Amino acid sequence: MSAVIEASGLVKRAGRATLLDGVSVTVAAGEMVAIIGPNGAGKSTLLRLLSGDLRPSEGEVRLKQRGIGSYTPRELAARRAMLSQHVNVTFPFTVEEIVLMGAGERGPREAGRLVDAALDEVGLSHFRERQLPTLSGGEQQRAHFARVLVQLACGEAEHGPGLLLLDEPTSSLDLRHQIDLVEAARRRASSGTAVIAILHDLNLAIRFADRLVVLNGGRLAADGPRAEVITRETIRDIFEIDAVVHQADGVPYVLPQSMRAASTGI
Amino acid sequence: MSVAVGTEARSPRRAGAGRRFSSVAIPLLLAILAVTTIIALTVGAAGIPLSRLPAALGFADNTPSDAMTARDQLVLWSIRIPRIAATAMVGGLLAATGAIMQGLFRNPLADPALVGVSSGGALAAVSAIVFTDSALGDSLRFLQTELLPLAAFAGSLATTVILYSISSRSGRTSITIFLLAGIAFTAIANAGIGLLIFIADDRQLRDITFWMLGSMSGASWAKDAVLAPVLLVGLAACAFIARGLDLLVLGEADAFHGGVDVERLKRISIVLVAAMTGVAVSVCGVIGFVGIVVPHLLRLLIGPAHRLLLPASVLLGAILMVGADTLARTIVAPAEMPIGILTAAIGAPFFLGILLRQRGLASL
Numbered sequence: 001m002s003a004v005i006e007a008s009g010l011v012k013r014a015g016r017a018t019l020l021d022g023v024s025v026t027v028a029a030g031e032m033v034a035i036i037g038p039n040g041a042g043k044s045t046l047l048r049l050l051s052g053d054l055r056p057s058e059g060e061v062r063l064k065q066r067g068i069g070s071y072t073p074r075e076l077a078a079r080r081a082m083l084s085q086h087v088n089v090t091f092p093f094t095v096e097e098i099v100l101m102g103a104g105e106r107g108p109r110e111a112g113r114l115v116d117a118a119l120d121e122v123g124l125s126h127f128r129e130r131q132l133p134t135l136s137g138g139e140q141q142r143a144h145f146a147r148v149l150v151q152l153a154c155g156e157a158e159h160g161p162g163l164l165l166l167d168e169p170t171s172s173l174d175l176r177h178q179i180d181l182v183e184a185a186r187r188r189a190s191s192g193t194a195v196i197a198i199l200h201d202l203n204l205a206i207r208f209a210d211r212l213v214v215l216n217g218g219r220l221a222a223d224g225p226r227a228e229v230i231t232r233e234t235i236r237d238i239f240e241i242d243a244v245v246h247q248a249d250g251v252p253y254v255l256p257q258s259m260r261a262a263s264t265g266i
Numbered sequence: 267m268s269v270a271v272g273t274e275a276r277s278p279r280r281a282g283a284g285r286r287f288s289s290v291a292i293p294l295l296l297a298i299l300a301v302t303t304i305i306a307l308t309v310g311a312a313g314i315p316l317s318r319l320p321a322a323l324g325f326a327d328n329t330p331s332d333a334m335t336a337r338d339q340l341v342l343w344s345i346r347i348p349r350i351a352a353t354a355m356v357g358g359l360l361a362a363t364g365a366i367m368q369g370l371f372r373n374p375l376a377d378p379a380l381v382g383v384s385s386g387g388a389l390a391a392v393s394a395i396v397f398t399d400s401a402l403g404d405s406l407r408f409l410q411t412e413l414l415p416l417a418a419f420a421g422s423l424a425t426t427v428i429l430y431s432i433s434s435r436s437g438r439t440s441i442t443i444f445l446l447a448g449i450a451f452t453a454i455a456n457a458g459i460g461l462l463i464f465i466a467d468d469r470q471l472r473d474i475t476f477w478m479l480g481s482m483s484g485a486s487w488a489k490d491a492v493l494a495p496v497l498l499v500g501l502a503a504c505a506f507i508a509r510g511l512d513l514l515v516l517g518e519a520d521a522f523h524g525g526v527d528v529e530r531l532k533r534i535s536i537v538l539v540a541a542m543t544g545v546a547v548s549v550c551g552v553i554g555f556v557g558i559v560v561p562h563l564l565r566l567l568i569g570p571a572h573r574l575l576l577p578a579s580v581l582l583g584a585i586l587m588v589g590a591d592t593l594a595r596t597i598v599a600p601a602e603m604p605i606g607i608l609t610a611a612i613g614a615p616f617f618l619g620i621l622l623r624q625r626g627l628a629s630l
Contacts, residue, residue: 053519077525089515090372091570101524123295144516151524223270 004029004163004194005050005080009059012045018046022059027196029161032189034209035198038239041215043198044085047167050196051199063163077104078155080163083148086169087134087140095119095143096128101179102150114153118146121184123177137172145169145181153195161192168198182208202254206230214238226252288568295581299354302585306350306592311600312341325385352485352549353591353605354584355493357556359546361583362500363539363556365564365576369511370535371433371444374562374620378543379554381448383425385455387540387547390421392462395473415492425451426536442446451553478551482591482605489549496545497580504576507531511572553606555613556583562620 012020020042027033035043048054049061052068061068071079081102085165089098099118103111119125122142122180132140134140148213155162166185170178178201186208189195199205205212212229214222216238230252235243242257287294307323308314314322322338362379365382367376378384394417429451433444463474476484510531513521522528546553560583562574568574587605590612594605 030546048519051523053522073522073527074525077523080523082520082523084517084520087516087520090374092565093512093515093570097569097571101516104525147524226344 002029003027003062004064004161005196006062007015007046007050007059008062009058010046010049010061011058012049012054013057019218020049020056023215023220024059024219025050025213025220025223027163027194029192029194030189031178031197031211031247032186032209033197033211033213034205035213036198036202036205037213037215037221040217042218042240043215044167045218047082047165047196047198050163052076053081053082064149064159067150074104076176077151079159080165081148081152081155082165082170083145083167085167087144089140092131092133094129095124095132095135095146098132098143099128099150102107102147102152104151106154111150114150115146118149118153121149122146123180138174138177141169141172142177142181145184149184149188152188156193161194164188164195166195166197168200170199170201170204179206202230202235206252206254230254279542288574290582291564291568291574291578295578295585298616299581299585299588302588302592303354306353306588307342307346307604309347309592309596310341311595313342314338321538347373347623348487348490349482349485349591350588351451351490352493353482353587355490355497355548356482356550357583357585357587358552358580359493359500359542359583360587361495361560361579362504362576363542365561365572365579366504366507366511366535367557368561369514369572370430370532370539372515372517373444375558376618377553377555378422378528378539378555379557380617381429381445382451382455383422383429383539383543383550384547384554385452385459386425387418387422387544388552389455389458389462390417390424391477391548392459392474393417393421395477396462396466396470412492415496415545415548418548419541421455422544423537423540425455430532430536434581454523482550482594483602485549493549496541500542501577501580502540503534505532505573506604507538508572508576511535512570515570551606553587553609555617556586556607557624558620559613559616560586562616 007028008024009025010020011018023042023046025033025046034044037043045054049056050068052061052063052071055069063071063076068076077086096115096119099115100111102118103114106114108137116125119128122145124139124142124146127135127139127143132143135143150161152164164185169185170183173181182197182199182204185195185197189210197205197209199209206226209226211224212226213220214229214234220237222234230245232243232245235241235245244255244257246253246255304316304319308316308319314408318334318338321335321344324339364377367378367381368374370376391414394413398413399469429444429447432447459474459478463471466474493629510521510526510528513524513526514528514531516524518528521531560579564575564582568578590608591605594603594608
């Protein structure tokens with residue numbers, strides 16, 4: 001599989017602080033990678049560097065064999081789509097108008113078809129004419145996910161498999177929609193998209209990602225298949241909690257110790 | 267669960283009601299502007315009834331060359347038409363500037379007059395009046411027609427750039443800092459204007475006062491010739507930045523992710539805001555609230571998408587200003603009320619209304 005994105009030796013400094021220190025990651029087409037790590041580990045910084053939004057202090061990011069800085073914003077948008085953690089819309093755009101923003105300059109018929117499909121996929125078809133600011137946080141997040149899916153579909157129609165970046169996409173979603181969203185991302189990966197997501201829920205990350213990238217203190221702490229990365233030792237070292245790692249259907253399952261104590265103690 | 271979802275789906279707060287005007291907005295606004303203009307042409311200190319209007323405009327074939335027609339023609343062509351044209355263009359510029367600023371700052375309360383951009387332009391314009399008058403001498407005073415807009419543009423540009431850099435940090439704009447900085451800027455500019463008035467001589471003082479009243483009575487063909495190209499360039503640029511401003515509501519980072527060259531969009535918008543505010547201010551002083559009221563009304567009627575909002579703002583701004591100016595020169599005839607008083611009287615309560623509505627939303 002060819003690499004969609006290759007980051008080598010990424011260092012990002014802000015003032016005196018080093019947010020990211022020598023991180024290298026390569027993600028191939030069709031791969032689904034979850035970035036995990038405690039707060040302040042540099043996860044969002046890494047994602048913003050991979051999106052081309054931030055420039056690294058040192059190191060290089062190559063998207064589809066080209067330096068990411070050499071793309072214009074429009075060219076970049078046709079090759080990678082990104083869902084941010086918090087998007088706050090002030091003006092009364094409808095859900096449909098927001099999702100349509102992902103379609104760029106496309107004709108109304110093709111754009112309309114893509115918007116319909118995306119709204120259907122996130123389960124917001126019945127809210128298409130609602131004003132976005134009147135929706136709940138989770139519904140807004142799903143609307144933005146639909147917009148990002150439309151952008152990805154538009155770009156992939158022209159330039160082949162692209163890159164989908166998700167920054168804590170499930171933070172305001174209920175359990176069912178968390179799974180819906182991750183499954184939608186999974187479907188993109190099986191059709192060739194390289195997917196990189198920051199996920200806080202370890203078990204969700206383990207369940208859906210092929211590969212886990214663990215950051216800690218701005219450094220790459222681990223990078224590999226879930227079974228290798230998720231061990232009692234890594235969890236203790238990285239997250240500073242004691243946890244039991246079970247196996248369910250051959251997939252690791254993390255149960256933090258204190259929680260287990262609470263559930264069995266009384 | 268399913269019941270709750272069902273009821274919500276059946277009674278959603280739809281935006282649809284507003285969007286139904288979208289397709290007819292531009293023709294409808296053009297028609298209203300035409301009617302408003304005809305009314306404005308006929309009323310005034312020297313009334314020209316509708317029946318005499320075609321002859322006065324030179325449209326009637328058998329134009330009787332009597333004294334009445336000659337008077338009508340003089341009134342229309344040398345006073346009323348240039349004034350209506352200037353008023354309409356200033357209204358269009360102010361409203362479109364408000365819409366662009368609101369998009370740029372992602373804040374429906376942004377208005378060039380409210381946040382000191384107009385005052386910055388005014389300070390520069392007053393400086394131009396005072397300093398060029400003594401520097402140029404009598405023979406070159408006519409240069410003020412060209413110099414005032416340029417000075418006002420420079421003042422507005424400086425203010426906008428500083429305002430943006432103060433209130434915007436790493437892609438996020440702080441609305442509180444933005445509005446407070448605007449208040450500070452207005453205060454600084456007003457202090458500067460006060461100082462200039464203090465050192466001005468009598469003739470300069472008359473020029474300044476005349477200009478600062480915010481009246482359209484000083485309109486002339488020469489001023490129209492300055493306003494028209496800026497408005498046309500502005501309109502053309504609006505088509506170019508519309509999609510970028512739409513995506514900018516997502517925030518700078520997400521607009522970039524969506525393919526917008528955010529830095530270029532900001533530069534173009536800032537220069538546009540400054541140029542459009544600058545020429546408007548140079549013609550008639552500081553006129554507030556048009557830039558808030560017009561885009562806000564239009565967002566309710568046709569939605570917030572800038573491709574339609576910007577040209578529609580130009581038209582509705584023109585309609586409101588021509589209407590207000592017609593009112594201003596008739597309600598206390600033969601005297602004339604400064605138009606700035608009228609727009610503030612209508613606009614300020616409107617502004618408070620938006621604030622209260624936002625407070626209602628915030629407390630939800």
